[in-house]
Amino acid sequence: MPHPWTPTRKAGLDALEHYSGQMGRAYADGRNFDLGWQDQTTSRLSPWLRHRLVTEEEVLRVAAMQGGYEACEKFVQEVFWRGYFKGWLEQRPFIWQRYLDALDSAQIELSKDRTLRHRYTAAVEGRTGIECFDHWAQELEQGGWLHNHARMWMASIWIFTLNLPWALGADWFLRHLVDGDPASNTLSWRWVAGLHTRGKTYLADPDNIRRFTKGQFHPAGQLSDVAQMPDEPETGPALPLPKHEPVRRDKVGWLMLTEDLAGGYGDGPVLALPPLSERGHGATGKVATQFEQAALADAAERYSAVKTTDWSVEAVRDWMSQNSLQELAVYQVPQGPQNDRFLKLERALGDQDVTLIRVRRSYDDAVWPHARKGFFALKKQIPAILDALAI
Numbered sequence: 001m002p003h004p005w006t007p008t009r010k011a012g013l014d015a016l017e018h019y020s021g022q023m024g025r026a027y028a029d030g031r032n033f034d035l036g037w038q039d040q041t042t043s044r045l046s047p048w049l050r051h052r053l054v055t056e057e058e059v060l061r062v063a064a065m066q067g068g069y070e071a072c073e074k075f076v077q078e079v080f081w082r083g084y085f086k087g088w089l090e091q092r093p094f095i096w097q098r099y100l101d102a103l104d105s106a107q108i109e110l111s112k113d114r115t116l117r118h119r120y121t122a123a124v125e126g127r128t129g130i131e132c133f134d135h136w137a138q139e140l141e142q143g144g145w146l147h148n149h150a151r152m153w154m155a156s157i158w159i160f161t162l163n164l165p166w167a168l169g170a171d172w173f174l175r176h177l178v179d180g181d182p183a184s185n186t187l188s189w190r191w192v193a194g195l196h197t198r199g200k201t202y203l204a205d206p207d208n209i210r211r212f213t214k215g216q217f218h219p220a221g222q223l224s225d226v227a228q229m230p231d232e233p234e235t236g237p238a239l240p241l242p243k244h245e246p247v248r249r250d251k252v253g254w255l256m257l258t259e260d261l262a263g264g265y266g267d268g269p270v271l272a273l274p275p276l277s278e279r280g281h282g283a284t285g286k287v288a289t290q291f292e293q294a295a296l297a298d299a300a301e302r303y304s305a306v307k308t309t310d311w312s313v314e315a316v317r318d319w320m321s322q323n324s325l326q327e328l329a330v331y332q333v334p335q336g337p338q339n340d341r342f343l344k345l346e347r348a349l350g351d352q353d354v355t356l357i358r359v360r361r362s363y364d365d366a367v368w369p370h371a372r373k374g375f376f377a378l379k380k381q382i383p384a385i386l387d388a389l390a391i
């Protein structure tokens, strides 16, 4: 499988333009088919969108020129799923923490239970004997990307057929996907497990796999036909979103992270923090690592950002004093490993009396408040949100 994601904004915009004619009927009719790498049935824009080398707003504006919501309804809704998951997790940060706790427990289980360890290793090495799963495991490890349906089938087989802890699977995906995103990934795994829409599990069906791979795979008799939701307390209600903070002074410097490379720094100097070397337990995939590093380099060049090699408070302070800065701003760092790391930096800067302002983009501001419950509530608001954003 080739690695087609050139990690630049230009390449992302080219891909968007190239796909624009397919956002209507072609997408609606074809999007559920996973026909292998050569046969594209979806936009494959996720790596650029994930890091905001290209933004959701830009994609939606292109969809608007193809006939808008009416003509591209399915595609537009899928774009909103990204913001839905992000907004949902922002308002339930304890679910991210629950995932980290579940991952820690699963790691301890792995170290103690040899049979579990064998099952886990066979799965991530693509040696389960379930041909489709093994094929997709190779795709993930080597190519760093999977079709949405393959992700759903794999997560389901992982949890309900291979009886592996869901958090280990989510960690494996997050570390290897070139679009690895804490919110979309964690909450999709939880959705398959029946933890997102509580009790509603997703069970992979051999005939469905045969249909949507056009016969390439048919794991008849190999998959569990029972789906048992893992044990977990009730989800709990959404918390309020932190208030939007305006940038108060002229002399503000910006921190750039690979969470959001969309610019919007005005005249302020920009400091680019490097991607984290770890996204979870174990090594990050090569394709994902290369994409993230080069994506940052591309954005840093466009915004004349200074690149630092670490996240130390000293590096940030030095750069601030070189630029005579009193205040720092950053576009909202969503829940996930970068935010966990960022909170430490924020605390250390706070100890040195540096004010750090988290700024929310208007798109997130428009979408996230509607991501408190199920997707349906957000879906109903899509026309109004598009209007409000003048799309």
Ligand SMILES: Cc1cc2nc3c(=O)[nH]c(=O)nc-3n(C[C@H](O)[C@H](O)[C@H](O)COP(=O)(O)OP(=O)(O)OC[C@H]3O[C@@H](n4cnc5c(N)ncnc54)[C@H](O)[C@@H]3O)c2cc1C
Binding pocket: 031, 042, 043, 044, 045, 046, 047, 049, 050, 078, 079, 080, 081, 082, 083, 085, 146, 147, 148, 149, 151, 152, 155, 173, 174, 177, 179, 180, 181, 182, 184, 185, 186, 188, 189, 192
């Ligand atoms: C178990 C599992 C794990 C996943 N992990 C991730 C992840 O780490 N990162 C990630 O970006 N997506 C994840 N997804 C969501 C989805 O599979 C990908 O966003 C999609 O396959 C990307 O392909 P595309 O760009 O061709 O999407 P298209 O179908 O062309 O859709 C256009 C855009 O809409 C958004 N989108 C589409 N479907 C979804 C969805 N179900 N959830 C959220 N956004 C969506 C993406 O930004 C995508 O680029 C996961 C799904 C599952 C079932």
